Structure formats: C-alpha cells, structure tokens
Amino acid sequence: MRNLLLFVLLALSVSATSASAGFFDKIQKFADPESKERKIFSGATQVLSSSKEIDYPTERIIGESLALEGLQRFGNPVKNESLQKYVNLVGNAVAVNSKRATIPYQFAVLDSPVQNAFAVPGGIIFVSRALVSILDDESELAAVLAHEVGHVSAKHALKSTQRAQFFEGVGTITAASVRGDKGKKFASAIGDMQTVLFDKGLDKDMEFEADQAAMETNYRTGYDPAAMIRVLEKLQKVEASSKDKKGSWFSTHPPLAERITRLQAQLQKYPGYSSLASVHDRFAKNVRLK
C-alpha cells in the first residue's frame, strides 16, 4: 500500500512538470533570480507610480518634438523608399514581440556618417546610414532596432530627466500646452531630453537593459540573439580606427567590451540559438550602403 501511495505521488509530480518543459520556458530555468526579482520589483513600482504616468498621446507628442530635433542634428532620412520600407518591416517584426507590443513603431534610416541609432518616446526610431552600412545580415539590423525598441518599452528617455516630470500630472498635452508660458516649459523639457539622448547618453544600466531586451526580442522573434554581440564587435573595430567618436553609438553608450561580456553571459540562456535566422541574402539585396 505504501508503495502504491509513493507511485501515485511520483506519477502525479511527473505529469505536473512535463507540460512545462517547453523551448522558451528554458529561458526561465536559466533566468538569473536577481534580474527576475528586479522585474517584479519594477512591475510593482510601475503600478504604484502609474497614476502620475504620462499617457500615450502625450508621450507621442514629446517623441515627435524630439524627433524633429534629431532630424536637424543627424540629417534627413535616406531617400530610398524600398530601404525605408525594409527597415520598417524588420523593426516591426521585432517590435510586436517586444515588452511593449501594442503601440505603433516607425523606423527610418538617416543620412548620417556617424554610426548611431536612437529612439524617442512613443516609438519613433532612427538609425544612421553609417551604422546600417557596417551590418552584414537582417538579424544584426533586428538587434539594433530591438535595442532601441527596448528603450521605448522601458520609457528610458522619459525617466532620464527631472524636467520630464513636468509632463507628469499634466494629463494629456494639447496644442494649448505647447504655446505661451507652458510652451516655454515644454520646450525646455524637450531641450533637457535632447541633451540626454544626443549628447550625454542614457544611464549605463539602461543601455545594458536595452542590450538584453534586444537579445531576448530577437530570440522570441526567431532571429539569432547573438547578432547583438556581433554588432557590438563590429563597433569595436570602428571605434579602434575612429578618431572622432562624438555622437556615435559607442560614445554615448557604456564601454563596448563590458556590454559584450554581459551579453555573452546572457547567451547561455538561449539553447540552440545558432540555428535561428540570420537572413543574409535578403539583407544584402535591400541594403546597399557600403
């Protein structure tokens, strides 16, 4: 009878766990408990502070205003509609699998000689011609765009300036809020965010978080997550031979070697990643910038 009891217990425990041994579930098994706790913690604080959070239309207005400044600084989009369409397809492919999948995202390649990419609140993402030109396949482009989507998802730019708090509690911004005295405050807050996004760069931890998000999003979409590491290695080569680093992805981000080391450790979470898609030929056909 005791054996029967043991058998029943064993059978039940086996059947209870077998359904969970899925492909993506393996990620969780390897998940760093520290980061998991951090996620839970950030989720809790988000709920607590969300009454003060900026609503989406307001976030979008902030983003559009910053995008106007970004274009003036880095240049207009490359005049190549098929390239722009292709980048939007790759960008949306990863965005729908990001942590913020339900807002609209738009992507554009800017005619800039500096290797750079940036995202403004609300989902407008720019990548420079120079950065796209050093990439070799679609999974690498996906990784760069997923990194920027990661910043939008986590609302990094909005969290980066004290002045951004000006928007909190304002509710929805209207055309009236960007005129007169209120308009001055709005412009001043946009100015502060520009400095962070284009000059100082986001907080180091935010960059690491976006790198990790890029890897995770690539993996979920079905692109090789190691592409993010390959992009950073390419930038290391550019950095070594570059005199003027101003405004590039490596001047406004933490040291590339440190980012690569962290991502290599994370790669262990993705068993069988090397068989995922890289898509070299379609990339070469659509991107002719070299």
Place this chain on the structure above:
Amino acid sequence: MKITRSMVAALVLLLVSSMAMAEEKRWVSSDGTTLKAEASATSENVADVLVGTEVTLVESGGRWLKVRTSAGKEGWVYAGRVSDTPPAAEVAGDDGGVFGGTMQKSQISTAKADSARSIRGLSPEATQYAKDQGTPEVYKKSLDVVLARKVSDKELKSFLQAGKIGEYAQVNGGVK
C-alpha cells in the same frame, strides 16, 4: 497508522484538485497573435488573441504550445508569442487612465493602444512646437513621411514567411 484505500483515494483527489488549481498560465505577449489548429503557422486559424490574454497551457511541443483560452478555445501558439508573466498594461487613450493587470482591463487598454495605430503624420501639438521653434519646413515634411509609414499584419506575416523566421522556420534542423 493503517493506510486504507479510501485514504489513498482522498489523497489522490486532493492532489488532482490542487493540480487543477496550479494549472500553468501563460499570457499572450506579441501583437497579432493567432491560435492555430495545429503546431504550424500555415495551419487553420482558431482564434485571434489580444496581448494580455491569459491562457492555460495544455500541451508543450517544442517551439509550439497548445493553450486554452478562458472562453474554452484551444489551439497552438508559437512559444515566442507568449510569456509566463503578464505583459505590462499599456497606459493609453485620452483619459490617461491607469489599468491594472487583470485580463479584462489589460485588453481594454490594448484595444486603446491599437487605436493609436491609426496615427498618421505629425500631431497638431508637434506642428505647433515646430512653428514656435522655427523648425525648417524640410524636417517637418520628412518626419511627416516617416510617421505615415505603416506595416500591416499581413505584410509582416509575408515578410516573416519569406525569410523563414520564427514560426515560419523550417523545423527540420531547427531548435526543439
């Protein structure tokens, strides 16, 4: 203490009921997710499911999971499209409202965020900002073009299929 058959039966019943309570949950985390009749992207559609929808795990088959919705619909979903934690609810819409993590509220907020997909071109507020800042017209026009670009779900699916990406990847030699 003597263990009787009825005690074993009671224990089994207890374990089965606790198992039922501990059913594994997943949450739809990708936009444009559809449950499929079989574990294949080209099989028949069972139901479209919104981001934030809670589903119960029925069966795991490598990269595909069989799940059941609260409405009782069962189907297969690509594992990359669900996660084991609920996605953060989107704060969207014109009321600046806050939505909690419940399925219903999350779906409402998702629908609101979806309506934002209809955004076309530069907003009147950003246009006003550009006017006040004296932003050259050329940049305003450029951004207008960027914002008007839209990728439909159908285009996205064809793109993934042509590139054999994710759920369209050839399973042979792929990751199990």
